[in-house]
Amino acid sequence: MRTLCASTLIGEFFVIGFAGLVAMQLSDLPAATVWTVSGIAMLLCVLLCGMLTRPGGVQLGWVLQIALIASGVVIPAMFFLGAVFAALWWASVHYGRKIDAAKARWAAQGEAAGDAVADPA
Secondary structure, X not given: OHHHHHHHHHHHHHHHHHXXXXXXHHOOOOHHHHHHHHHHHXXXXXXXXXXXXOOOHXXXXXXXXXXXXXXXXXXXXXXXXXXXXXXXXXXXXXXXXXXXXXXXXXXXXXXXXXXXXXXXX
């Protein structure tokens, strides 16, 4: 799960950075405000990559997805991009957990097969 979710977050990092550039040109917000908000969101993306396996990491990722969709108030295209990344986040969490469960099953089967070979009695 961690790899898929981290990949999504890194993609969001770049989208948020580019959205900040667009917001500077298309909105009436001061550049300092745009870059403070964008910078915090970008930093959160990077920090979440390391927090995914900790309690609350995935939930913070959902908060980031909601904030990304809400940024459509400033840049309307972000409604669409935010929804796309929310769908990617869901897929990363959902399928990442399935992959982790499959890996655990394979590891357990490998250990069971190793025990059977080591102790033929």
